[in-house]
Amino acid sequence: MKLIDLLANEVRASATYNSNVQAAPSAILWTDKLRQWESALPLLRAALPELIVLGDYAPEDKTGPAIWIKCVVEGVLPDVELPADRIPIVYLPGFERRDLRAISTCPDSLKPLAELQYRGCWWIYNNSGRDWTVNAFLVSSNGGAGLDVAKDEKTQQAMLRVLPETLESEDEELANRRLEAADFNKLVSSDPVRDLLSWMNDSKSCLERWDQSRWQALVGICETEYHFNPEKEGELTAAELLCQRQGIWESVWQRYVESCHYYPYIPQLLLKVQPDLAANGESYPAINADEEQQLEQSLNRLLSQDSAQARQALLTLDKQHGNRRRWLWSELSLAPLAGVLEHLSLVAEKTAKVFSGADADEMAAQYQASYWQADDGVLKALAFPLPTHQQVLVQQVLALIYTPWLDEVTRNFQGLVKAKGYPGSDQVNEATAEYAVGGEVVFFVDGLRYDIAQRLYLALQRLGEVRLASNWAALPSVTATAKAAVTPVNDRLTGRVTDRDFEPSLLDDDKDFSSYYLKKFLQEKGWQYLAEGDSGDPTSNAWVQSGDIDKEGHVKGLKLAARIDSLLAEIIERVEELIAAGWRKIRIVTDHGWMLTPAPMAKVELAKYVTETRWSRCAVVKDSVDTGYQQVGWHWNSEVSIAMAPGACSFKAGQHYDHGGLSLQECLTPVIEVRSTQPPVAASNITATLSDLRWLGLTCKIQAATSAESVVAVLRTHSADSESEITKRKPLKEGKCNLLVDDQYEGTSAVIVLLDDQDNVLAKKPTLVGGE
Known part of the structure; x- marks a missing residue:
């Protein structure tokens, strides 16, 4: 590994946090009192595109004064874009950590950044509060390269003089020998x-x-x-x-x-090199830039065509420009339109035919076989990193080729449901069928649409045997109705005509179903309800819920597309924790999908006076009045009549994202089963019980009862992940030990874990570093 890559990894790793219980740090603060790293800024900018530098105003180099940096971190400067999946790194040459710590004496030029130390984190030397000097990084085996560097003045001067060259070197080239001035100088001419x-x-x-x-x-x-x-x-x-x-x-x-x-x-x-007529654009960026400009003009011309013409034009354009995705300029993000064209052409191909079927099930089978790729292509096109004006262009193209197809396909589906009935009314609920007697956990993810479940399905392959099935959502496809239907306690629920907001009631009481009753009924059924970070007892059954897909959709609208992979990564991490804890089978279920349109959904009128409740894609109709729109019975009580928005329309204006309607995207939901192929965790014959846990400052004082002397204690941010340990392991002596935590973790949610000599978790208890 090159030292620059190691450096980038270590700086980024300083922002590690538990996404289940913590918000991401707003920024990573990198102080450099001696300005030792400044000579390597061009290299650092290339390796760390999220790097922002305190200095004179030069936005093209992501450099500027403190107040400008504050605006960049908050994402309010449209002309400065940082990678969406990276935490900003703020490099402060000429300053040290205590310059920010002592706010009363903090230089005025630095004060706008002072509050970031509370919302961000530091890249500091071995948690000592000192700057990472170049020498410290090269020699430290804890967060550095672990090299042997001579301390004499000539060596130190040579080391700093050739810092960029040193960082470009492979660590193995410099390892296993003492580095002196001559060794660094050889980097110059070697x-x-x-x-x-x-x-x-x-x-x-x-x-x-x-x-x-x-x-x-x-x-x-x-x-x-x-x-x-x-x-x-x-x-x-x-x-x-x-x-x-x-x-x-x-x-x-x-x-x-x-x-x-x-x-x-x-x-x-x-780009300054003018190519001749025989030049190959693979090595001439000017040719690529010219073709990008031509492609943008061609995409703009599409907007004056009808949908069929635009689709055919996109397929032709992809044949012309697709090879540029293999050029170096695409890897350097200099061919973004050629990149997004891959997804646009896929959408064009998949939306060329408005499909239907003999009934809703046949239509669903076609969607599962192929047409889900249209929805996935739309999300990938919307997520592709582009300048703002090109993002708008892509949205306009998608509105031309995708939205009319989505509307027609949805109307076909609604017509089949009207003629043949909704299949989810009388079929086996795959989400709740045949639970294993023990060792199965049901993992609920709100808003896991079928197309993005395909991504999750592929990502989970490495964890065991994975099966993807489908299920029909309860109508209307909103959380209150459909989540209740996929819980193991759905048999304890009913619907009354007096129920509001699509929330069912308790079968034996007129109270609304709530999280309190979900936990209560699960307990009565012998199931565990696992909170965030809790792994439970894998010998029984459990319910887990996580994932913010639906919430992010309602809040971010079209920007949800760029968040999908990050949200799926959190789900995968939770599945890994459960498997590591010994669960043999994990069934991932959801309540509903959603509809996302590149332009706001067309609004259709539905008078308020004929409805009890009116949402974007569905509405409860008073006294079953005929609204002129398709009406279905409520899943929990068919006497309650619900009007469905036609096609890809909405009863409210301005909606890009919503659900509750009658479409394949909203109603056909995935069920993913993961069966662990890892050998079962061996049971330990050692027992341990945590009896007391107290914080004295940043020292955690532990008392436990154990059946053996070999038990050790450690603090982790994830109970089953040894890589998440934030303290050294300490043996219990007479059932007691103290764990000292670095101040960077103060206020962090963590778990005290007791381990035997085989690393089996004997006992655990959540805590907050530093106490409540």
Whole structure:
């Protein structure tokens, strides 16, 4: 691994948190009083695209004053975009941690960032509060490279002088020997291709850093091996030769391709090279840029065509531009429209036919076999990283090719339900059928639509035997109605005509079903209700609920698309915890899907006076009045009549995201079963019980009763994950021990875990670091 990659991983790892119980840090603060890391900023920017630097205003380099940085972190500057899946890193050259800690004496220029220390986290040396110096990073085996670096002045000076070159080196190249000044100096001349690319990337910076001997050595090598003189002919000549890729320059090109992310400014240089008629766009970014511009113009012209013409045009465009996705410029995010075109063309292909069937089940079978890919393609197109004006263009194209198809397919489905009935009314509920007597946990995920369940299904393959089935949601497809129907206690519920907001009642009482009664009835049934982070007893049955897909959809609308993979990652992490705790079977169920349209859904009128309750995609009708719209009976009481919004329409204006209606996207839900293939966890013959847990500052004082002397205690953020330990393990002596926690974890939700000598979890107890 290159040292720059190790550095990037360690900086990012400082923001590790428990997503089940904590909010993500707003930023990672990186102080550098001695400005040692500043010389490597071009390299750091390439490796850490989320890096923001305190300095003079230069937004193109993500550099600016404190108040500007604060705005970037909060995401309120539309012209500055950070990776959506990364926590911003704020680099503060010339300052140390205590400059922010002592707010009363904090420099005015820094004060806007002071509050980030409470919402963010620090990258600091071994939790000591000190800056990570370059030497500390290179020598430390805890959060650093673990190298042996001499401490004499010449070595330390050489180390700092060639910092970018050092970070570009592989750790194995520097390991297992003592590094002295000569070793660092050899980095200067040992790799002329790297020096050449570094000079092309930022000649001014290189000439400022390099001593004269290094520069002259490169000039000599270029004259004899690369057939040009960088001193006399300059970077543009080198760029022309690199694009041409003739002779030895082919090896330079291949080296550039392998390490392109470490040379972020070379594409700007290569764009100045004017290609001839025979030039290959694979190595000429100007050709790629021209084709991107042509593609954008072509996509804009689509908007004046009808849906069928636009779909055919997209397929043609993909044949013309699809090969650019294999070019280097796509990897460098310089061909975003060629990238998103892959998803647009898939949507065009899958929406070319408005399908139907003999009945709703046949239509569902076709959707499961192929047409779900249209919905998945829409989400991937909406999630693709693009400038704002191109995002709008993609939304307009999708509104042209996808929304009319979605509307017609939904009307076909509604027509079949009207003629043949809703299959979910009389079929076996796959979500609640045939529970295993013990060892099965039912994992409820709110709003797990069928198409994104396909992604989850593939991601879970490595954890065991995985099966994907389907189920029909209870009508209307809203959480209150449909979640109750997939719980193991659905037989304790009923619906009364007086019930409101689609919430069923208790069978033996007129009280509304709530989380209190879910837990109560589960307990009566012998099931466990597992809270976040709790793994339970895998010898019985349990209910788990997690995932914020539906919540994020209602809050973020179209921006949900970019959050899907992160939300699925949280679900996968929870499944891993349950399997590690010994659960043999996990059944993932959901309540409903949802409809997401690139433009707001068309509004249809439904008078308020004829409805008891009116939501976006469904409404309870007073006295079963004929509204003119398709009406169905409530799942919990067929005497309650519910009007359904037609097609992809809404009873409310401005809706991009909603559910409750009658469509395949809302009603056909997935059921995923994961059967663990890991050997069962061996039962321990050692017993342990936590009897007392108290905090004294950041020291956790533990008292337990154990049947053996070999029991150890440790604090984890995830009870079943040894990688999440935040303290050293300590043996219990006479049933007692103290665990000291670093102040960076203060206020963190954690779990005290007692382990035997085989690492089996004997007992655990949730706690808050530092006490309540």
